[in-house]
Amino acid sequence: MAPRECEICQNNRAQILRPKNHARICAPCFTALFEQEVAETIESSNLFQPGERVAIGASGGKDSTVLASVLKTLNERQKWGLDLVLLSIDEGITGYRDHSLEAVKRNAADLDLPLKIVSYQELYGWSMDQVVAQIGKKGNCTYCGVFRRQALDRGAAMLGVGHVVTGHNADDVAETVLMNLLRGDLPRLSRATSIVTSTPSAAKAKSADGKVTMTNVKRSKPMIYAYEKEIVMYAHHKKLDYFSTECIYSPEAFRGSARTLIKNLERIRPESILDVVKSGMDMARLVPQEQGAVPEEVEMTGRCGDAKESGGEMAAMERKLQQDEVAATNGIGVEIQLPRSSKNDRELGSAHAHSRETVALKAANDHPDGQNHDRDQLAPVTLPTRTKMKQKPAGRGAEKRTLPPKQKLGQCEKCGYLSSQAVCKACMLLEGLNKARPHTGIEVG
Amino acid sequence: MAESTSIPLTIEFTGGLELLFSNQRKHKVDLPSSKQSPNVADLITYLCDNLMKDPRKDMFVLDGTVRPGILVLINDADWELEGQETYQLQPRDEIVFVSTLHGG
Numbered sequence: 001m002a003p004r005e006c007e008i009c010q011n012n013r014a015q016i017l018r019p020k021n022h023a024r025i026c027a028p029c030f031t032a033l034f035e036q037e038v039a040e041t042i043e044s045s046n047l048f049q050p051g052e053r054v055a056i057g058a059s060g061g062k063d064s065t066v067l068a069s070v071l072k073t074l075n076e077r078q079k080w081g082l083d084l085v086l087l088s089i090d091e092g093i094t095g096y097r098d099h100s101l102e103a104v105k106r107n108a109a110d111l112d113l114p115l116k117i118v119s120y121q122e123l124y125g126w127s128m129d130q131v132v133a134q135i136g137k138k139g140n141c142t143y144c145g146v147f148r149r150q151a152l153d154r155g156a157a158m159l160g161v162g163h164v165v166t167g168h169n170a171d172d173v174a175e176t177v178l179m180n181l182l183r184g185d186l187p188r189l190s191r192a193t194s195i196v197t198s199t200p201s202a203a204k205a206k207s208a209d210g211k212v213t214m215t216n217v218k219r220s221k222p223m224i225y226a227y228e229k230e231i232v233m234y235a236h237h238k239k240l241d242y243f244s245t246e247c248i249y250s251p252e253a254f255r256g257s258a259r260t261l262i263k264n265l266e267r268i269r270p271e272s273i274l275d276v277v278k279s280g281m282d283m284a285r286l287v288p289q290e291q292g293a294v295p296e297e298v299e300m301t302g303r304c305g306d307a308k309e310s311g312g313e314m315a316a317m318e319r320k321l322q323q324d325e326v327a328a329t330n331g332i333g334v335e336i337q338l339p340r341s342s343k344n345d346r347e348l349g350s351a352h353a354h355s356r357e358t359v360a361l362k363a364a365n366d367h368p369d370g371q372n373h374d375r376d377q378l379a380p381v382t383l384p385t386r387t388k389m390k391q392k393p394a395g396r397g398a399e400k401r402t403l404p405p406k407q408k409l410g411q412c413e414k415c416g417y418l419s420s421q422a423v424c425k426a427c428m429l430l431e432g433l434n435k436a437r438p439h440t441g442i443e444v445g
Numbered sequence: 446m447a448e449s450t451s452i453p454l455t456i457e458f459t460g461g462l463e464l465l466f467s468n469q470r471k472h473k474v475d476l477p478s479s480k481q482s483p484n485v486a487d488l489i490t491y492l493c494d495n496l497m498k499d500p501r502k503d504m505f506v507l508d509g510t511v512r513p514g515i516l517v518l519i520n521d522a523d524w525e526l527e528g529q530e531t532y533q534l535q536p537r538d539e540i541v542f543v544s545t546l547h548g549g
């Protein structure tokens with residue numbers, strides 16, 4: 001096959017086939033274009049203020065490694081004057097995070113950026129290894145997801161940084177759009193497609209005293225339009241050093257299926273990925289705004305099995321609760337009670353048991369996961385959106401989506417983190433963990 | 446005599462795929478070529494049958510080709526520009542398989 005020339009420089013051999021427009025270009029033209037497109041995303045959405053301190057959520061994986069490299073390059077080239085810092089979370093997973101943190105340290109050295117590592121151990125008194133030893137391998141992603149969300153904010157606050165950027169790419173967002181579509185969760189779908197997801201009180205809290213606290217950290221995704229394929233190609237051609245492995249505790253559940261679907265679509269029609277993202281954004285405009293959303297439940301687009309996005313997290317929580325119940329009746333395992341969740345299930349069950357919408361949503365919710373076949377006997381209704389539904393009068397939810405009465409943000413009375421409940425989710429999980437601590441060593445299969 | 450020739454190739458697995466191939470990124474492979482110049486499809490079959498010790502074959506190959514989400518580079522160019530599985534391998538070609546499926 002005769003080698004084709006790059007469509008841009010008309011000189012080098014074409015090496016990249018761009019998924020979004022089938023352009024055939026060479027590696028140098030590609031890396032320049034990739035950087036330029038990220039710059040356009042950033043500038044057109046006014047993501048940064050000149051001189052802003054920005055923390056890059058760095059895991060050592062391909063996405064955050066590319067993001068750090070591109071931002072460092074652009075910051076100098078575009079003269080944004082940003083004060084960049086790498087922020088890593090050490091979940092305490094031996095054999096996984098310890099290796100990827102080494103990659104982050106090498107990146108920090110290569111890019112000459114300061115690095116801050118905050119660990120679950122120091123923030124919560126529990127590493128994920130300890131959590132898993134306590135509760136077993138199932139359902140632990142819930143803990144990890146809830147802890148991580150807060151950990152990034154807490155880490156940013158420690159650094160006095162009010163803005164955290166993450167490496168979420170178009171494929172991640174497309175997955176999340178599909179998942180929320182399949183779950184019938186339009187509000188969450190809407191949040192997943194936002195480039196910026198500030199905590200709602202961010203603006204106010206900041207103007208009050210100008211100080212960054214963990215409750216006013218802004219989040220953004222500068223690579224929301226970048227294909228995963230191009231991120232990997234960028235890393236390859238720039239010879240970036242990244243770490244790739246799956247979390248040893250991560251299950252392949254609902255997100256895994258959405259991911260496979262996206263990758264299969266990409267092979268047939270690569271434009272599909274950006275089209276799903278754009279459709280998600282269009283749908284988001286049709287969803288009434290819920291500005292008072294709980295930050296813990298906001299936009300945890302991610303790749304850890306089902307855990308980092310909140311719907312799955314809640315579903316995982318329910319699964320966990322049920323496993324605990326089963327385990328308790330069998331006399332094995334440790335029970336970690338979350339009074340709020342189980343109470344909600346019951347209330348919802350009675351309020352919605354005969355609602356057509358509920359049945360339909362439940363069906364959509366149960367099927368793709370493939371893990372919850374036994375759910376029906378235990379909790380008749382398991383909607384990921386149930387906290388919101390509960391706050392509304394029983395009935396059809398669609399027209400009542402605006403201003404759910406209890407969605408108002410307060411602060412956790414234990415730790416001060418943003419929460420719509422008296423005690424935030426992390427504190428509730430910790431309470432369960434700490435109560436059960438003496439039982440360490442008992443494990444659920 | 447000509448039947449027993451082989452084509453020397455450099456194969457690289459990255460992005461997490463190396464875990465399926467004895468945790469080794471670079472491999473020198475002499476691809477047996479009983480028929481005239483084997484193509485990438487032949488190579489994939491060969492790698493799957495001979496080089497891959499991990500039993501999780503579907504992490505690499507699915508429905509007769511590399512799993513969607515795994516990128517293939519032929520001499521540092523996207524294999525989609527080179528005819529994908531039908532590309533006729535040449536001696537000393539460098540083939541890279543990169544997984545995009547692993548987390549970060």
